[in-house]
Amino acid sequence: MINENQINTKKAKPVIELVNLVKEYDEKVILKGLNIKIEKGQFITLLGPSGSGKTTALRLIAGFEKPTRGEIKMDGFDIKDLPAHKRPTKTIFQDYALFPNLNVEGNIKYGLKLLKIQKENVSxxxxxxxxxxxxxxxxxxxxxxxxxxxxxxxxxxxxxxxxxxxxxxxxxxxxxxxxxxxxxxxxxxxxxxxxxxxxxxxxxFLTKQEMNHKVKEMIKLIGLEGNEKKSIDQLSGGMKQRVALARALVTDPEILLLDEPLSALDMKVRKKMQIELKAIQVKLGMTFIFVTHDQEEAMTMSDKIAVMRNGKIDQYDSPKQIYDYPNNSWVSSFIGDSTLFKGKYVKKGIVHFNNKNYKCENYEIKIGSDVDIMLRPEDFEFTTKTKSFDNGEIIKKTFQGAMWEYSIKNNNNKIISIKTNKNKKIGDTIYYRWNWEDLHVMERENESKKL
Ligand SMILES: Nc1ncnc2c1ncn2[C@@H]1O[C@H](COP(=O)(O)OP(=O)(O)O)[C@@H](O)[C@H]1O
Ligand SMILES: [Mg+2]
Missing domain, CATH: 1.10.287 (Helix Hairpins)
Incomplete structure (x- = not known):
């Protein structure tokens, strides 16, 4: 059991831990045993396609829903039975859920009216x-x-x-x-x-002055100065998002839960809010659990990403680790562009695909296993005929920042994604190679494991 003191002690290092967390609705298993540990002050993202169970997981952490089995631990205590309003969490919903009858200031002040703090003089x-x-x-x-x-x-x-x-x-x-x-x-x-x-x-309770002071500070932090008296329907999507954020943060929760908070914004505002949200999280040192189906958003903001598929966490790692070393081919295609080959692990450090044997750095795989081999677009390089492993024809090109990304169809009709700064034409024949150290070999999942 967790009490108010334990929740509010900033010195303690609260960790959220999900242990074999299961949620069933009727006969349907929605979450199939989630296990993750979240450290204080981290920006964690639950990333997965629609229906993978992200919102359900967040609602269990917030306490809006009870788990069927398993534990939700905070600071080592099981908080499964603690009602939502007693948890040290605040939630921001996708549709903001602001009060239309209150202005900007009123919305932010709202949560403070119920907040209690330690008295200065207790006899x-x-x-x-x-x-x-x-x-x-x-x-x-x-x-x-x-x-x-x-x-x-x-x-x-x-x-x-x-x-x-x-x-x-x-x-x-x-x-x-x-x-x-x-x-x-x-x-x-x-x-x-x-x-x-x-x-x-x-x-x-807080005094009026204390409330006004906190609201003012928050308005400054979130960049809402000059909009204090505006009514909610006068605000743009980005502004509404800021108010929702301010309203949640002003009560100083230990953990902020955000369910696709930026999805309703247009791309430009969304990118800006991503940067600001991350900056605020770092500045406050608060723990954020963020939900999105957008892999790029997850990659740019998170300290760690839990990649969810079908009610399970396929991988829980830093963005870089997931990009470079995905656990399986599904994760590698969900996060970033990749070229995947099907192959066999024939000998220690040798993998067979593309009709040849190649050296690789994965030594832990059982010999004879079916494997998937992944290369990222930047792992390929254009080369001369003599130095090449293969060649193909450019069928698509897109400009990305300072680089060109090409889709190349090789002799086996395999599409290869290559990123390079060389400008080539569609229809050009391209010779390419890779360094064997860049091959990432993953044991192939059997069909039953995917479900
Ligand atoms: N209250 C509920 N009753 C029955 N099924 C639900 C309920 N809430 C969610 N689900 C189902 O759980 C699955 C996961 O939903 P959700 O957690 O909302 O996924 P996500 O947020 O990743 O899109 C979906 O198949 C959804 O239909
Ligand atoms: Mg959802």
Missing amino acids: EEKIRNLELRKQKWKKIADLKMKKLDKEQEEYQKILENDSVNSSKYKKARKWLDESDFKYSYWENYVDLKEESYKRKNTER
Whole structure:
């Protein structure tokens, strides 16, 4: 159980941890056992195609939905049973969910009205009183748990001695199945009581001046100066997004959850907001869990990306690691451009594809395995006929920043993606090669693993 103090202590290093997190709706398994650890102050992205379970995962972390099985740990405590409003999280939704009847300032101030902070002067007596009460609550809880222990023992005996079909047995089974919940109430009893005592006796609401000060600071941070009195329907999409962000950040949550917050913006505003959002996250040192289906957005913003497919996390790594060393061919095609060959791992450090044997740097794969071989566009180079591995005809070219990206069709009708600064024409024959160190070899997934 987590209490207010633990949540608010900045010195502690809260880590969110999902442990075998499963969510089922009716008979359908939506999340199939998620496992990730999130460190304080990191920008984490859940990236995956539509329907892969990103929003569901976020809603479980926020507490809007209960997991079917598994744990959500914060700072080592299981917060699965903690209601949304008691979690140290704030959520920003794709449609902003702003209050249309309040202006910009009013929207930002909204959350502050319920926020409580530690009182400056708490009397010695109140503190002594709390200590005495805690001892009393602990006695009550201990007694209740002893009673539960006894009951548990009795029911366990029934399971051992009575027949499976007897009503006594069924009653015992039911009691034991639910015993976790019976225990967890009393295990958390002291913390719950302490929390409610503190809210009444040692905490206070913010004053008007404090609220105005916080709102002003936030308006400055988010770049909304001059728009304080505007009504929500007067704002552009980008501005609305800023208000939503300010409203979430002003209460100083430990963790900000963002569900595709930039999807509704046009490309130019979106790119700008990506940069600003990242800068704000770094400045505040806050933990962000960001959801998107846009791989480029995930790559530019995240410290780590959890690539989701069909309710599972295929890979959880830094963007660079995922780009250079994807776990499987699906991840390699989802993130960035790539050319994939099907092949076989024939000997230690030797892979066969494209009708030839090639050296490679992957030594961990079982000999004889089916493999996928990946090359990124920048791994290829144009070369002369004599130095080439292969050749093909340019069928498509696009200009990307300072580089040209070409699609080349080779003699086997295989399409190769190459990136280079050389300007060539469509229809030109191109000789190309790669360095064997750049081949990334992945064990091929069998069909059942993909589901
Ligand atoms: N309340 C619900 N009841 C039943 N199925 C749901 C519910 N919410 C989501 N789903 C299903 O769960 C899957 C994942 O949805 P979601 O988490 O929204 O994916 P994403 O955010 O990655 O697009 C989808 O197939 C969706 O239809
Ligand atoms: Mg979604």
